Amino acid sequence: MSQPMNDDVVLRVDDLSIVYQTKRGNVQATTNISFDLKRGQAMALIGESGSGKTTVSLSLIRKLPKNALITQGQVLYQRDGNVRDVLKLSKRELREFRWKDCAMVFQGSQNAFNPVLKIRTQFEDTARAHGWTDKNAVRERALELLRLVRLDPERVYEAYPHELSGGMKQRTLLALGVLLNPQVVILDEPTTALDILTQRAIIDVLNEMQQRLNFSIIFISHDLSLAAEMADVVATVYAGEIVEIGPVNDMFYDPQHPYTHGLLTSVPKLDHEQDFVSSIAGAPPNLISPPSGCKFHPRCPYATDKCSEDDPTLTGEKPDHLAACWNKDALLEAREEIARKELAQ
């Protein structure tokens, strides 16, 4: 991926590898991650817990834990024709970059607000830190955004965090996230820990906000239905690597990697009778000493000898749908078999 960045690419992650240094050894949290995020695009990173999704997203705003070490790669960010490597920003540049260019809505935002300050103060703090001191203007913008996330703007703006419910806090945080008009918003599990109705509301609000404000979204989820609903592009992350990436429809209807396929079939279907929900056998690998070759091969039903020897690279017939697998044909056959059975039922 060394071709020049097009104007419509806001964020390019290029060959990014991160290790966590622990007492038991180095944990290879992400390996050679690369992707482009286009303006207005929503990309979903899906995968099991511990697959490195959050590590990728944290590295984009350099909020990695202290024991993390970026061993190679770059994170290029483009705004108004200027391309900068986020990993090379100075401390001050980084502080200004955060939230103004790239905002992150963390997992479990129930405690995302300082309990002793009013929501208003926290909006003003954020604005002032980025050189925006006109409190009336901040207020106007904040009220508009709070209205956009379907909250009672005046009441929420003057409230303390503990006076808001979980869903209200999550929506307030979304509003705060786009206060400075960032180009990229990272959402880490934006709907976990919320009830199903609130999840619905958050998704609607996000879709509407993205249409109105035209920012790009990277969101991390193990909720495939959320990904199906929100994402334009889906990337499957396994053991710190992107094993498959492609447009949302291709990924869901034509998965090329056994892991993606496994994730999809482990979701119960509403329109079929199912006696049990299938799951992917085995557990995520130990990343201190990962398996040789394709890291998925110990759990892969289609694995051959080649898989344990050579690590496959991302390839594909279509230029925008890539998967790292040696045995795509075997998967295709298996999928056709399943489809025939379902048809026969």
Add this chain to the structure above:
Amino acid sequence: MVSQTPDVVAATGQANMLDRLYDSVLNIYRNHTFRVIIQAIITVWAVVTFTFFLVRLMPGNPIDVLIEQILVQEGISYQEAYDRVAASFDFDPDATALDQYFDWFGDVLRLDLGTSITSPGTRVVDEIARYLPWTLFAVGSGLLISFVLGIVLGMTMAYYRNSPLDHILSLFASFMTGVPNYIWGLLIIIILGIQLNWFNVGALRGTYDVNTTPGFNLPFIVSVLEHALLPIITYVVSTLGGWMLNMKSSTMSVLNDDYVNVAEARGLKDSRIITAYVGRNASLPLFTQLTISIGFVLGSGVVIEEIFVYWGLGHYLFASITTRDYTSMQGVFVILVITVVFANLIADLTYGFLDPRVRVSGQK
């Protein structure tokens, strides 16, 4: 519909009124401020009553103490000495403790703390008014300095945890809390006063140099600070370690909170995060402890003031205990209890301003 007789109507009317009265009493009781004040008053009464009987359980009474003195000094008979002492004292040793209590408590309710037993004619209130400000000054500034220092140092330790600085400060803090305050007082006299000879401890008796004129002038202020300095240092040293360690652990837990992480992701300046996000939240539990420690430090003041011959309320209390001057002792206890309870009351009523989560309805 059956028509009601006037009797029934009157009865229900009365019941309604009682209900309403009951409701309004309940409402008043539910009012946080009111309830806290009532609790404070009950606390003061209970402690004052308890100490009243406690001092009477001490061996000897003011008359015995003085009789003994006169016997030793003048060599007259016991009866002679007794007559002389009893005549000059405003105290009847034969009255029961309960009678004395009701007598005295009735006076206290009329805001009269009585006169000293051992020096008749001296009003206890006047004596307390003379000594109390000095104690409040020394204890107050000692606590304030150690609280602020403790918060700053504790936060520093948390921010640089596991660094050599943190280890050294932790060691100091544990040492400072481990050594009792009266030992600190003696150590300070020995080291600063005698070994290093930085302070002329002998000349620093009392609360200010008698050669200066009390008032707003430089020599007087300097001498006041000079006299209070060593007791204040003692208060600071003996309480600082506790604040530091508490603030350190409190800060460390706040640093792990999501909102601090989010504040960093929001690109806030470090100064703002340290003060309004970390410092403010981490110091909340310490404010509760501050009110508790006011009582402890005031109590330790008795010993510290005696060690430094600092003429504050503790010094006065010590003298009263030696002569078994019941009224003076009780007067001091009343004032000490009121000070501590009042400080707690203020803390309780103002805590809501620090932490909006405990703000009760009606407080804004």
